[in-house]
Amino acid sequence: MPELPEVETIVRQLRPQIVGRRVVAVSVHWERTLGGASVDQFENALVGRCVERVWRRAKYFVLDLDDGTHIVGHLRMSGRLYVSPDADLPYARVSLALDDGRHLVFSDVRKFGRFAHVARLDDGLPALGPEPLEDSFDAAWLHGALRSRKRALKPLLLDQSFIAGLGNIYVDESLFTARLHPLRLSHTLKRAQSDELATAIRDVLARAVALDGSSFDTFYRTIEGQPGAYQDEFLVYGRDGKPCRRCGHVIAKMLVAQRGTHLCRRCQRAPRTRRRT
DNA sequence: CAAGACTCCTGACGGC
């Protein structure tokens, strides 16, 4: 499932492919992908528009257009982007024909993804927390933010309005790296622990971006069609039943906030006021 | 404010 590193990789590769290209036609095979607009509205808004900039915010990709409007997209579980001479790719939901004869294709097996046109960015992006790889995110901020809430770490870190871009994989990896239990309550962290968590989040994400993200199923591939490589460095995600790479203890899997959660119970000690372990 | 339930979707997978 694409998170910050995967979307960042896609955006970086997409940028040189489509910046400067003009949309000459659109085809929509699943209207709900448009996020509420009709096919006619979508077509009228896009045909003739030129892509001026491609960037990322949280797990969203954004295409700025030459009339000041935007395409805001989200890959959710199974979305993929292609730049292809072929408009009809498997599970294609929306395709934009470009002026160089190629097509920007949004494909999405599970149809959870979005590829929407919006007049203003605020119409497409919800309230989002700071970007963990930017300066607005640091240990001091994180510590204050954690202490101002009273939530278990895992659901808090998954909350995009708290921190932008983390998903199930990188939260599990970051918590393990910082030796913090997913159910640990945010306001109980000592400053040193917040520091470790901030460092872990940055290090994990930066390393994953450097390796073009994680591919452990058939879903995520780069624009060039290649898998990422960070899955080879997973410490806990998907490793339940296998030995901890730090201490050898068996990696456990539990349910936290309705999400499969992987951890080492020896490295990540349960909080004293535990619910279920 | 926090947290759980529910919804959207389909392919993969386990059980029989």
Add this chain to the structure above:
DNA sequence: TGCCGTCAGGAGTCTT
């Protein structure tokens, strides 16, 4: 072999 129930999961919405 084949059918069927279950699961996975990001994020919005609704309820407790």
